[in-house]
Amino acid sequence: MPCSRALYRGVFSRVLELKSELKRFIRVHNRDLAKPFKWTKSAETILTKVKRAKHALPK
Secondary structure, rough: HHHHHHHHHHOOOOOHHHHHHHHHHHHHHHHHHHOOOOOOOOOHHHHHHHHHHHHHHOO
């Protein structure tokens, strides 16, 4: 993607330039590339694993 290359290869002499390029990158990414997150596990399954992990960790 041209926007990400501009960030990686860009030379910014001022913080304001970098901020502007970051905002542009985010705007383009959200407009063209962002996809909604799709849950693959149920909330119950996730919470069960969290509880199990909490009990397995040392106190």
